[in-house]
Amino acid sequence: MSTEKPAPNDAQQPQSAENASAAAKPAAAKSAKAKGSSVIQIHPAGERIHPKKAEGRFAKLRIAAVLATQFVFYVIPWFNWNNRQAVLFDIPERHFYIFGLSLGMGDLIYMALLLMICAFGLFWWTTIAGRLWCGYSCPQTVYTEIMLWIDHLVEGDRNKRLKLEKSPWNFTKIRIKATKYLLIFLFVAWTGITFAGWFNPIREFVPALFNGTAGGGAIFAAAFYGFMTFLLAHVMREKVCLHMCPYARFQSAMFDHDTLIISYDAERGEPRGARKKTADKQSENLGDCINCTMCVQVCPVGIDIRDGLQYQCIGCAACIDACDEIMDKMNYPRGLIRYTTEGALKHDYEEKDIKKRLLRPRVAGYGAVLGVVVIAFLVGISQRESLEVDILKDRGVMVRENTKGWLENSYNLRVLNYSENDQILTAKVSGFEEIELTGLPEGGLRIPARETVTIPVQVSTIPEYADKGSHPIEFEFTYREATDDAGKPGVLVEESTFIGE
Ligand code: SF4
Ligand code: SF4
Numbered sequence: 001m002s003t004e005k006p007a008p009n010d011a012q013q014p015q016s017a018e019n020a021s022a023a024a025k026p027a028a029a030k031s032a033k034a035k036g037s038s039v040i041q042i043h044p045a046g047e048r049i050h051p052k053k054a055e056g057r058f059a060k061l062r063i064a065a066v067l068a069t070q071f072v073f074y075v076i077p078w079f080n081w082n083n084r085q086a087v088l089f090d091i092p093e094r095h096f097y098i099f100g101l102s103l104g105m106g107d108l109i110y111m112a113l114l115l116m117i118c119a120f121g122l123f124w125w126t127t128i129a130g131r132l133w134c135g136y137s138c139p140q141t142v143y144t145e146i147m148l149w150i151d152h153l154v155e156g157d158r159n160k161r162l163k164l165e166k167s168p169w170n171f172t173k174i175r176i177k178a179t180k181y182l183l184i185f186l187f188v189a190w191t192g193i194t195f196a197g198w199f200n201p202i203r204e205f206v207p208a209l210f211n212g213t214a215g216g217g218a219i220f221a222a223a224f225y226g227f228m229t230f231l232l233a234h235v236m237r238e239k240v241c242l243h244m245c246p247y248a249r250f251q252s253a254m255f256d257h258d259t260l261i262i263s264y265d266a267e268r269g270e271p272r273g274a275r276k277k278t279a280d281k282q283s284e285n286l287g288d289c290i291n292c293t294m295c296v297q298v299c300p301v302g303i304d305i306r307d308g309l310q311y312q313c314i315g316c317a318a319c320i321d322a323c324d325e326i327m328d329k330m331n332y333p334r335g336l337i338r339y340t341t342e343g344a345l346k347h348d349y350e351e352k353d354i355k356k357r358l359l360r361p362r363v364a365g366y367g368a369v370l371g372v373v374v375i376a377f378l379v380g381i382s383q384r385e386s387l388e389v390d391i392l393k394d395r396g397v398m399v400r401e402n403t404k405g406w407l408e409n410s411y412n413l414r415v416l417n418y419s420e421n422d423q424i425l426t427a428k429v430s431g432f433e434e435i436e437l438t439g440l441p442e443g444g445l446r447i448p449a450r451e452t453v454t455i456p457v458q459v460s461t462i463p464e465y466a467d468k469g470s471h472p473i474e475f476e477f478t479y480r481e482a483t484d485d486a487g488k489p490g491v492l493v494e495e496s497t498f499i500g501e
Contacts, residue, residue: 052158054298056321065136077197113377124366131315143233154180192226238301258357295319386419406460417447422482431473432465466500
């Protein structure tokens with residue numbers, strides 16, 4: 001499988017469009033004819049790519065994906081859950097809230113597992129379905145798509161944009177550009193503000209921003225993300241996918257002969273060539289590709305899918321929509337460019353058998369690792385105590401005699417409350433026939449929600465039970481929510497040692 005091709009802006013179509021079908025008369029072809037050139041440069045090197053708008057079933061899917069992902073991004077931070085923001089990554093407090101899940105610094109393992117789930121989920125999905133993530137839901141693709149919508153809305157489709165680009169500056173051009181950049185500014189500003197709202201309570205941050213009392217950190221986060229959205233999605237666009245995204249490079253390692261790819265069917269399409277709609281392609285010795293270059297014109301990264309699988313292809317399927325439309329106009333079957341696999345293209349199996357190739361060792365391998373990590377996460381989270389107690393031996397005072405004449409050891413209890421409610425902790429200790437724990441307040445120790453409290457306590461016993469050396473003892477902690485006397489208490493048992501005389 002070829003994955004390396006020349007830079008996309010160098011993509012040239014070494015063919016004539018002089019007899020381009022009535023079904024498709026691209027401006028590029030006309031300009032090539034006008035210049036008497038046989039080489040059509042759809043996206044000339046070094047010039048900004050202005051993709052043509054593609055319409056069809058995959059364009060609709062992309063719109064749905066943009067709406068779904070942006071609903072999550074723009075709307076979820078406004079949801080509340082248990083009287084707080086439903087999803088909030090509270091960096092200063094070092095606490096993350098994801099609906100009912102509350103993760104503190106003691107929960108780094110779960111955050112690591114969540115990241116692993118995302119990573120293996122992506123690997124697994126890429127092995128099955130290729131670049132579906134890139135084409136439909138990667139933030140770079142989605143924001144670029146939104147920027148292209150703005151371009152299209154204000155400046156018109158590809159040909160109008162190209163014309164505007166080349167036209168001299170005048171009042172109309174200034175008005176159009178000013179409108180476009182105003183819309184872009186509003187979009188990136190709101191995007192930046194929303195981004196900051198994932199890390200600062202958005203219902204407080206937005207009013208504070210407008211009345212001038214928002215914190216500098218949050219304002220910086222909003223401005224930075226807004227600027228980066230503008231830079232990456234409007235200024236750099238496809239260059240991010242082509243030159244910056246590491247995923248584009250290493251994902252080919254996850255591809256195999258049965259991975260779903262978007263491909264041009266060269267066997268069916270070649271020899272390509274323009275013809276009349278009524279022409280008999282057999283007698284003219286032509287394949288199904290009428291060489292209209294629509295697939296290249298709609299490509300947001302400026303490549304020609306007919307050159308074979310290229311790492312630059314983000315799998316957006318715009319070329320499928322464009323080509324299907326041409327096939328319909330020519331009364332040819334759809335699917336000259338389609339989702340398929342390398343194996344099906346090579347006739348190793350039928351297209352209808354692609355689904356049967358889903359379960360293969362690589363997919364099963366990634367799926368197994370993903371399954372194990374998901375199970376580990378779910379089991380860990382479901383068994384996670386909302387309270388953790390660390391018993392730290394006071395090394396400064398090993399053993400002493402207290403006022404009762406008993407031997408006494410000192411400890412520090414560090415209690416971490418991961419829950420969103422205050423907890424009341426009581427404790428008892430065992431290990432000798434007679435043993436006493438002192439230092440905890442009457443009625444239990446109150447640990448405020450999401451806080452850590454450290455308290456010194458003492459354990460004492462009659463001297464004859466604790467001869468020289470170290471003796472195992474056991475602390476049993478019982479805790480319950482401060483506002484819930486009737487609920488089942490949680491119990492934690494921790495081992496420690498008592499140093500005798
Ligand atoms: S592959 Fe389809 S869209 Fe592309 S040039 Fe050929 S006919 Fe036109
Ligand atoms: S080649 Fe087709 S699928 Fe790939 S980026 Fe271009 S338009 Fe999208």
